[in-house]
Amino acid sequence: MVFQEVYNVQHGLIWGLLITSFPFFTGLSAGSFTLSTLAYVFDKKEYKVISKNAVLMAIVLLLMANMTLLADTTQPTRIYNTFLYPNIASMFSWATFIISAYLLCSLIYAYYIFTGNDKFAKIMGIICIPVALGVHADTGFVFGLNKGMVLWHTALMPVLFLVSALTSGIALLIVVVVIKEKFFPDEKKVDPEIIYSIGNLLIFFLVLEFFLDIVDITTMLYSAAEEYEAIMLWLSGPLSFSFIWIQIVIGGIIPLLILSHPKTGRTYFGQGLAAALVVIGTFAMRFNVIVGGQMIPKSEAGLVPYTHEIGYIGYTLIEEIMLLSGIILFGIVAYILALKYTPKIVTLVDGIIGKNANDSSTEVPFELEE
Amino acid sequence: MGKKKLDRINENWGPKYSRPEFRHGEPDKKYAMVIDLRKCVGCHACSIACKQENEVPLKHYRSWVKKIEKGTYPNVKTFNLPRLCNQCDRPPCVLACPVRASFKREDGITLVDFNRCMGCKACIAACPYNARFMNEGPYTNHDPEHTEYKDTADKCSFCAHRVDNGALPACVLSCMTKARVFGDMNDPNSEVSKLIHLYPTQLIKAGLGTEPKVFYIDADTSIMGRVQEEKR
Numbered sequence: 001m002v003f004q005e006v007y008n009v010q011h012g013l014i015w016g017l018l019i020t021s022f023p024f025f026t027g028l029s030a031g032s033f034t035l036s037t038l039a040y041v042f043d044k045k046e047y048k049v050i051s052k053n054a055v056l057m058a059i060v061l062l063l064m065a066n067m068t069l070l071a072d073t074t075q076p077t078r079i080y081n082t083f084l085y086p087n088i089a090s091m092f093s094w095a096t097f098i099i100s101a102y103l104l105c106s107l108i109y110a111y112y113i114f115t116g117n118d119k120f121a122k123i124m125g126i127i128c129i130p131v132a133l134g135v136h137a138d139t140g141f142v143f144g145l146n147k148g149m150v151l152w153h154t155a156l157m158p159v160l161f162l163v164s165a166l167t168s169g170i171a172l173l174i175v176v177v178v179i180k181e182k183f184f185p186d187e188k189k190v191d192p193e194i195i196y197s198i199g200n201l202l203i204f205f206l207v208l209e210f211f212l213d214i215v216d217i218t219t220m221l222y223s224a225a226e227e228y229e230a231i232m233l234w235l236s237g238p239l240s241f242s243f244i245w246i247q248i249v250i251g252g253i254i255p256l257l258i259l260s261h262p263k264t265g266r267t268y269f270g271q272g273l274a275a276a277l278v279v280i281g282t283f284a285m286r287f288n289v290i291v292g293g294q295m296i297p298k299s300e301a302g303l304v305p306y307t308h309e310i311g312y313i314g315y316t317l318i319e320e321i322m323l324l325s326g327i328i329l330f331g332i333v334a335y336i337l338a339l340k341y342t343p344k345i346v347t348l349v350d351g352i353i354g355k356n357a358n359d360s361s362t363e364v365p366f367e368l369e370e
Numbered sequence: 371m372g373k374k375k376l377d378r379i380n381e382n383w384g385p386k387y388s389r390p391e392f393r394h395g396e397p398d399k400k401y402a403m404v405i406d407l408r409k410c411v412g413c414h415a416c417s418i419a420c421k422q423e424n425e426v427p428l429k430h431y432r433s434w435v436k437k438i439e440k441g442t443y444p445n446v447k448t449f450n451l452p453r454l455c456n457q458c459d460r461p462p463c464v465l466a467c468p469v470r471a472s473f474k475r476e477d478g479i480t481l482v483d484f485n486r487c488m489g490c491k492a493c494i495a496a497c498p499y500n501a502r503f504m505n506e507g508p509y510t511n512h513d514p515e516h517t518e519y520k521d522t523a524d525k526c527s528f529c530a531h532r533v534d535n536g537a538l539p540a541c542v543l544s545c546m547t548k549a550r551v552f553g554d555m556n557d558p559n560s561e562v563s564k565l566i567h568l569y570p571t572q573l574i575k576a577g578l579g580t581e582p583k584v585f586y587i588d589a590d591t592s593i594m595g596r597v598q599e600e601k602r
């Protein structure tokens with residue numbers, strides 16, 4: 001049958017780059033947080049050196065994620081309504097609560113790490129890990145529960161988001177540590193062996209992500225006509241470059257080769273490069289999923305173009321990029337400041353809280369200081 | 371519609387969407403619409419009437435007419451499909467709203483509380499029918515105090531401000547062939563009930579289980595959802 005659309009109202013994109021980077025940032029945050037708990041919860045003492053870096057990064061990234069979300073809502077001053085009128089069926093509503101809980105408990109966790117209180121750090125870590133992972137699974141649900149969006153509506157979505165969160169979080173931590181080692185060599189050294197073993201972890205998660213991608217795509221290819229068309233958007237449509245080349249090749253295959261090759265895998269440069277590529281690939285994945293999902297129209301023919309002119313994004317592309325750069329810049333500055341001033345802030349907080357904290361920190365007298 | 375009725379509309383339609391009586395509607399009613407496509411000529415009068423009635427800004431539509439051409443010469447025909455919010459009985463948009471700004475009244479009308487909506491767009495993503503949009507405003511939405519709303523989600527309200535006062539929705543009134551029929555589904559003698567029971571009806575994307583309350587008569591199901599366009 002030949003159909004032609006004579007007239008229809010075009011419905012454009014809802015969410016652009018800002019919301020694309022929301023799961024990107026929360027993913028990085030959840031990943032680096034999980035890594036920081038390795039030393040305390042899973043008793044992998046060799047990872048202790050990176051715990052502080054990782055937890056600060058997790059907090060800063062979470063703040064960045066919240067900023068993207070706030071910037072994207074059109075009435076940000078009404079955000080308090082999420083606490084006044086919670087909706088148990090809404091994954092966005094859950095997100096506000098889980099993110100708040102996550103922020104709170106990661107702050108407490110960071111405080112215990114910096115005061116060297118291993119026991120409480122472990123308890124907080126155990127409480128926090130499910131919350132951190134929950135944040136991300138919830139983000140997956142925010143997209144995966146929309147039954148009108150063919151590309152999003154799959155049970156794999158939360159798992160996919162969770163795994164890519166861990167992948168990108170680990171990768172970003174490697175990048176940060178490598179940069180720190182290269183450019184600030186006079187600071188405390190991180191044992192290269194640790195970075196390499198984190199690299200091995202990265203390989204594991206990369207392979208897992210690959211597997212999930214393949215499962216998702218294969219199922220879609222064999223599904224109803226709409227799903228087939230949706231997945232063809234990735235394989236041969238306008239997103240094929242971003243999907244095949246950036247997400248799969250640059251963000252997956254090349255890092256895997258670099259990491260698993262005995263020569264390149266055991267150098268700082270190789271590790272850093274591979275990890276940076278993984279971070280780029282993960283951003284491409286978020287873009288492909290979130291923007292790609294919206295490019296499948298619900299009632300029109302053809303594809304929705306990726307343009308900010310029609311639709312409800314509310315910003316132009318330039319504005320979005322500028323906002324995003326501002327948020328990333330904030331993140332970098334905040335991270336550097338946090339690295340520098342957190343010990344001071346922690347002692348200040350200690351002073352305010354008074355006895356209790358001092359007591360506990362004298363019980364375990366700075367076991368952390370290597 | 372007489373002047374008296376208009377006055378009553380303006381009196382009763384409170385400034386606050388959150389007013390309790392407004393949030394509930396009449397419990398024993400269930401509003402529905404039947405669109406008889408055998409009568410529809412595709413004149414777009416309903417789109418215009420809706421725009422005027424509800425101050426819908428440029429580039430957005432609460433109600434519009436989709437036109438699809440099917441076939442090749444000489445066997446070709448244009449199909450019209452007037453579209454609006456389906457006022458689903460199990461609305462995904464209400465489930466998605468994090469602040470319960472989208473809500474369902476007991477009479478079956480799904481509405482947006484403009485005072486509460488924070489513009490997260492979750493409902494737009496959730497609606498499988500493209501019924502929602504972001505309204506940049508400013509719009510007063512028949513608020514007697516002329517409060518100006520802006521930047522919230524918006525959608526077809528079945529003209530709840532008119533229906534609550536006994537008037538018909540603007541699109542129904544404007545339809546020159548009376549293709550659009552509006553009424554109470556719970557009342558067995560209403561015109562909608564009769565049409566629904568007498569004729570085979572179609573729903574858009576019925577498989578999604580949203581239970582739409584806009585019924586079509588004589589619609590081509592292949593053009594109701596996403597159109598798989600093929601260029602000639």
Ligand code: SF4
Nearest residue numbers: 455456458461463497
């Ligand atoms: S058609 Fe869309 S906006 Fe209307 S009730 Fe259904 S889901 Fe909600």
Ligand code: SF4
Nearest residue numbers: 467487488490491493
């Ligand atoms: S845009 Fe408004 S109505 Fe829609 S889900 Fe968000 S808060 Fe609710």
